[in-house]
Amino acid sequence: VGRDTYHHTMFEMLGNWSFGDYFKKEAITWAWELLTEVYGIPKENLYVTIFEGDAKENLERDNEAYDLWKQFISEDRIINGNKKDNFWEMGASGPCGPCSEIHVDLRTPEEKAKVSGLELVNNDHPQVVEIWNLVFMQFNRKADGSLENLPAKHIDTGMGFERLCMALQHKESNYDTDVFTPLIAKVEELSGKKYTGILTDEKDIAIRVVVDHIRAVSFAIADGQLPSNGGAGYVIRRILRRGISYAYRFLDRKEPFLFELVAVLQNQMGKYFPELEKQGNLVTEVIKSEEESFLKTIENGLIRVEKLIQQTISEGQKVLPSEEVFELYDTYGFPDDLTRIIAEEKGLTIDEAGFQKALQEQKTRSRKDATSSAGDWIDVNETDRVEFVGYDQPEAYTQIVKYRKIQNKQGTQVQVVLDKTPFYAESGGQIGDTGILELFAG
Numbered sequence: 001v002g003r004d005t006y007h008h009t010m011f012e013m014l015g016n017w018s019f020g021d022y023f024k025k026e027a028i029t030w031a032w033e034l035l036t037e038v039y040g041i042p043k044e045n046l047y048v049t050i051f052e053g054d055a056k057e058n059l060e061r062d063n064e065a066y067d068l069w070k071q072f073i074s075e076d077r078i079i080n081g082n083k084k085d086n087f088w089e090m091g092a093s094g095p096c097g098p099c100s101e102i103h104v105d106l107r108t109p110e111e112k113a114k115v116s117g118l119e120l121v122n123n124d125h126p127q128v129v130e131i132w133n134l135v136f137m138q139f140n141r142k143a144d145g146s147l148e149n150l151p152a153k154h155i156d157t158g159m160g161f162e163r164l165c166m167a168l169q170h171k172e173s174n175y176d177t178d179v180f181t182p183l184i185a186k187v188e189e190l191s192g193k194k195y196t197g198i199l200t201d202e203k204d205i206a207i208r209v210v211v212d213h214i215r216a217v218s219f220a221i222a223d224g225q226l227p228s229n230g231g232a233g234y235v236i237r238r239i240l241r242r243g244i245s246y247a248y249r250f251l252d253r254k255e256p257f258l259f260e261l262v263a264v265l266q267n268q269m270g271k272y273f274p275e276l277e278k279q280g281n282l283v284t285e286v287i288k289s290e291e292e293s294f295l296k297t298i299e300n301g302l303i304r305v306e307k308l309i310q311q312t313i314s315e316g317q318k319v320l321p322s323e324e325v326f327e328l329y330d331t332y333g334f335p336d337d338l339t340r341i342i343a344e345e346k347g348l349t350i351d352e353a354g355f356q357k358a359l360q361e362q363k364t365r366s367r368k369d370a371t372s373s374a375g376d377w378i379d380v381n382e383t384d385r386v387e388f389v390g391y392d393q394p395e396a397y398t399q400i401v402k403y404r405k406i407q408n409k410q411g412t413q414v415q416v417v418l419d420k421t422p423f424y425a426e427s428g429g430q431i432g433d434t435g436i437l438e439l440f441a442g
Contacts, residue, residue: 244291
């Protein structure tokens with residue numbers, strides 16, 4: 001993130017859903033109508049993909065989607081996609097199904113004349129990008145890996161707001177849209193650096209990193225996820241520290257300043273995301289505190305790196321050992337790319353293979369800690385509906401409709417579906433209720 005024009009640590013997703021109501025015909029028709037008739041995107045700039053099928057899974061090509069799409073777009077613009085790109089799954093088990101991506105070609109006529117957009121779809125071209133994915137959930141992946149048809153078919157679509165803005169505002173970069181320009185203007189004011197939009201310019205990369213990361217971190221904190229040394233909080237801390245590190249190195253910001261961008265973000269998005277307004281002071285103070293702490297870490301890290309370099313030179317070596325570099329990165333939060341830059345200034349390198357191995361081992365440990373496996377749902381009682389009674393009563397007599405077992409690092413847990421419940425489920429940013437289930441025999 002920061003080194004291209006269209007990837008982000010946080011993006012705003014637009015979409016529409018259907019739970020057992022409309023399916024492929026309506027989803028495809030309405031998507032085409034919205035993009036071409038309402039938004040006015042030229043039809044000749046659009047390409048779509050469909051699922052080509054998978055013999056190993058005994059899944060056929062999505063001819064239904066193909067036949068629907070060819071009513072709107074020429075068949076040479078309908079592209080077969082493999083399971084990786086065109087079969088959506090929420091995890092190791094659960095609802096899943098084929099999907100159809102919509103891509104837009106934003107290049108100039110001269111560029112299009114040289115290379116067809118067909119060759120650039122799903123090939124990481126910055127002006128030929130996916131803007132909408134229509135997911136047709138018609139299967140259930142069981143715990144043993146097999147597929148079964150869902151009793152009802154569902155639609156789940158996701159469209160990238162930032163990329164849509166790039167298309168509608170006729171820009172070549174998400175960062176040139178009014179989603180990001182107010183933040184960029186503030187960074188220019190605070191840093192005294194001018195943004196030129198050059199992909200390879202380290203100053204411009206730093207500005208893109210800062211304005212992207214402040215959005216992700218601010219929304220996460222506003223939603224209740226504070227930076228920490230473990231779990232999701234560690235991800236937020238790493239994102240924030242990456243932004244601070246880039247500002248320190250390439251914008252010459254040795255004092256906290258990212259926290260001053262929160263007010264700009266509030267002004268932009270607070271009307272539509274009231275939690276950002278409500279939690280604005282908390283977000284600002286947390287980011288400022290993190291900046292103050294990490295800037296001290298950078299200063300202390302520079303001392304540690306210098307000692308490591310002197311030790312390496314005194315031993316007649318030219319390569320910084322991976323163990324120490326990884327310790328700086330993992331334990332002290334010192335950016336590995338900053339260690340690399342400082343080493344190169346002294347005519348040294350780091351043990352890249354050893355560092356990457358240690359990093360991969362850490363990721364494997366983290367994934368293992370986070371891994372959970374779910375069994376299949378076991379039906380106990382049949383019911384046409386489940387009822388929430390928590391607004392009127394704090395307890396209720398109920399029956400188990402179905403249950404399944406979950407294995408994770410805490411051990412074995414059980415998820416249950418009840419025919420009525422006073423427990424409010426987590427929704428809309430409000431955490432779910434906790435309480436006690438008492439089982440009665442007989």
